[in-house]
Amino acid sequence: MTRTGKLVAGVAAGAVVVAWAVAAGLVVSGKFDAAPRGQTVDWASYGGTTAGDRYSKLTQINTQTVGDLKEAWRFDAGMGGLQTSPLVVGRTLYAYSTNQQVIALDGASGKLLWSFDAKVPAKQPARGLTYWSEGGERRLFAGVMSDLYALDPATGQPIRSFGEGGKIDLRKDLGNDYTKNATYLTSPGLVYKDMIIVGFRTSENKPAAPGAVRAYDVRTGKLRWIFHTIPRPGQPGHESWPAEAWKSAGAANVWAGMAIDLERGIVFAPTGSAVNDFYGADREGDNLYANSLVALDANTGKRIWHFQGVHHDIWDRDFPSPPALVTVMKEGRKVDAVAQTSKQGFVFLFERATGKPLFPIEERPFPASDVPGEYTSPTQPIPTGIEPFARQHLTADMLTTRTPAAQAAAQAAFKTFRSEGQFIPLSVGRQTVVFPGFDGGAEWGGPAVDPKGIIYINSNDVAWTGGLTKVDPKLGATPGAFLYQDVCSACHGADRKGSPPEFPSLVDIGSRMSADEIRQVMNSGKGRMPAFPAIPDDYKNMVIEYLRSNGAETPGGDREVVTKADPADTPAYRFTGYKKFLDPDGYPAVKPPWGTLNALDLNTGKYLWKIPLGEYPALVAQGLRNTGSENYGGPIVTAGGLVIIGATIYDRKLRAFESATGKLLWQGDLPFAGNATPVTYMVDGKQYVLIATSGARDKSGPQGAAYVAFALPNTALKQHKKIQGARP
Template sequence: MSNYFLNSVISVATCSLLVACAQLPKSEAPAAKLTDWPSYGLSPEAQRFSGLSQINRNTVAQLQPAWSVDTGVKATFQATPIVVDGIMYISLPFNHVIALDARTGKQLWKYTHVRKADWPMCCGPANRGVAVAEGRVFMGTVDARLVALDAKSGQKVWDIDVAGQQVNTEHQDTLSGNDPNKTRKVTGGTGVGIAMAPVVYKHKVIIGITGVGYGLHIDNPRSDAPLGAVIGVTGRYGRPGFLAAFDVKDGHQVWQFDTIPKQGWEGQFTTKTADGSQFERDVAAEKAAMKDFPDSARFGGGSAWSTPAIDAATHTLYFGTGNPSPQMNDVSRPGDNLYTVSLVALDTETGKYKWHYQQVPHDLWGYDLASPPVLFNYQHQGKTIAAVGQASKAGWFYIHDRLTGQFLAKSDPFVPQRNLFKKPSAEGTVIYPGILGGANWSPVSLDEQQQRVYVAAIHSPIKYTVHETEVKPGDKPIRYAASEPTDDARWGLLSAIDLQSGHIAWQHKTSQPLVGGVLATAGGLLFCGEGDGKFAAYDSQTGKSLWQYTSEFGVNAPPITYQVNGEQYIAVASGGNSLFGFKQGDRILTFKLTPQH
């Protein structure tokens, strides 16, 4: 049995003293049968659970393609379609946007994005989607801009630079001349960009930057394999990440929260967290190194990967942060490296810090919080607690009191774990989940009424190695840390987790790692896609496969559902994922019920 109930008695006792924790109103999500899909997580709470039930366990066998659109941009496709008043808005790779009739797929308009020619992309051309509000469509771009379009015409209303000037990046030139990684092909870069879909709240567009974790991404020679080595070189690279709010009318910045504090970045030199995780650290050596690296926070990292969840009752937003910089290599960054690899709560109106919980202090593995957090009413020991949950790369689903940040519980592992927090070594340390996860950026779906969360995850063993190479005799050797996939088998795991017990209710193993996200509905269904093009519906209670469709391209994006003229549709982007070796494409797929004759 896991340590799921660690601290739970103390947490509940503390919560009982808070009036706001008691007798919370039930979420309206299960009952409010939204016909649209108006935001990235469906609702501000980001539960991605739809109350639509026309497509259900009894009717799903009749699900057939309704329409599909080939967009003409074949590349990694991760976007969540947004549907408002019968119109679907979806961002394509390289930040083009199209508006479609959600019933027929007819194109209404297209926006073509012109990127800055000299701006390196951090992580490929994909982005996670748009936000639609107040008659406008908002999108963050791979070249670190925030663009507002007119929702009726697609014409650009305003376009602002979010990150300012580009910063120095690390290159293969940093490596020794005889290092084999010096001449290998690099996938992506270390440029600042925006991957997350924005969210709009009270006339503010909220979005954050990525690409500040600073590691070289070396391509894998196998086309069907995930990303090759990721390298972190000791040095003064990068900048802090941030989350910021911008006015919907003209794009001026309202507030900015830097994910790296100017003071106190080193934290408490934690070796054990409240959830029971322990870390091997030479605290004395780290403290001694503080005098050599007093300005580490300037290069701190902490990308903002995930679209925030918002509690409208308390005007609080919750988001996850990325790894510290340099990635995996800790020589130049002693301390806990706050607020990296953390769940962070901010005031929506001011951006003021409320609390944070660091899952992995002084991260050496790339266990950043990539999957978006989700808000729900947590039924525990006869009490209803306002909670925030997050599916981690390390392989647990965490639950916190969302008012205080107090750790309440974590689930049983939903992926295999080995040497979870072991340090990299010269001979290579095999670790899993490792840098790929666990739960990568894939959003979860949460059924609050059933107290279940559904997680798409990855098993892919990773070898972590420390290298020291001599540049020339007498010089200090160059040190870097690298992670790369092993030759071991890898697969995906689709899990239903009981929130009350923390146990796995059921689990379905897939032939490839799962990345893209899930959709649960009141029809008792769970939808999820795979890298080989399989798109399937499962019984959400048992995990039994009930229906499937095979696409030409990988289905590695989050599915949605919506209703037009009384008919329920399921939609998903099918464009694969280059980092995982899944076939890339350009297709938007939709399905609806076709009565059997």
């Protein structure tokens, strides 16, 4: 792996001088932020601060200067996916490589200062780190697979007094056989006083670890408190599950990240859905605290209040984004609030201390499931005071008209679907439209909010479909095929074709990967795929044999042992797979926009603006622009009047928009897609904007990963200061 930072030359001085001389209105709030030499401004927490607002007070890069941004440095981070939003403390930037090595870079040059390699296979998403300091003590917390390390920020070496030799095993402390747990710190924990508070990512099918929020002592690694998101007997919410479900139920985990109100001592934790995602016959009831925003006392882990966004979820509608703390005006008074975005395209807004909704939320009736054994909730919560930021119901007039052939194919497919809006139960033998899709509207990048109460949200606006099929263990397949259908088909499809790039095709996987390489992925996970530690090695070998034979009905294995190993973990119906609704050319089969950037005024619930986000270069070449595209990674907002975001998959751009209007002011080329949330910071009086990039989501584009930093060239800064000094 190349580990070199590269300084990139700025633009010619003469061109910059001309650009600044002809610009009009060069100030923000009457003052250009030319910080004293040596001043630094940190980005010391995931989301900017523990409030998760992704807001920066820096104004050196502003609506008038942003047009002169140039690449300042670039750091090669390896091959693979990269979703990290780094930390910057002082002049040091802390981040991950693509294989979860922890790295420290000089924030002004990109020079590698140190790296830490846990020496374990690690291809899980790692979106950030956690920094703590008190007095002369400093610690950098980094998740590597199932371990949480405490590192010395100066050297990258583990602090051996923490946990077991410098780390704690997040598989433990959950009240079950920890060796069968898959628990990954996809999003980093947050620090409150002398504790680090963490959630985790786990499997989305059984077996999955039971969800929990835990606080550990930052010095010793000892468990300080735990909140079980699947309540135990005697705990509030236990009645919303079958009496014994807590013993075998899984997930309802906090994977997207959290926010903390430091003044009130409240941690806000958004949870995912319970397994199995799409068929819940074994978990009758509303299933608290899955799909919920839970407010916990950060000192004790006790529940203060909660809101469940989906009752008895069978659509994989987990809360996908960290919440953001914001202050809004309500009935003439300032109210400290917490905003939570959702895959449905909703924003829920609550008073922080009490959980009181600041806009009405109605429990509306929805159809019951007709699948045997399934018991859907008769109602679901719908916010009515804040406008949705994604389309809610796919109808025939919304299908693509990109070409006559694409339109005809979309119309033919649509006639076979059930499409009636949100919360329509999946059917057996027929696909149901989920719109916005399983990866939309909001995603894990999170929103940004400014002090005026405006929230900025990027959204995916693409339709997906899903369905159920009956599981019949007596029919058709070898043990490997049966296990594949039971464990793998939900993501990769019964036909092994997947839904690329999110869910890769496994057709002909034997020609691309050896048996050992497939086994390594099953043991360690990769990208969106978790590991499967609870599946015995013999069973994994059967799946590998099935995959490498390209689905052939090869004999082998004891079918009775496989199908009767644990009947309770084999549901009567299984998901048919994630299916994106695409036209024959691979583009979304609905009319654009396919991705948007939205500004909503949380004081009123109304749109400030809404624009398409992203393009497809191949369609631009055909004259079709501003379609929007799927996007992953969120925005930041600055006091300089800017919303800055990468996120788009195919056009490989970082963009800066005017926060007041949504007008595009600047865009810079990236080597790979910026599928991460950017950060901004100041070192030696110069403001930088940095984003992680990688080619993992677009296999047809260039492959690799890099951190890319942008700044104003020194010539531009000097000329602007000169112009400012000449003004009265």
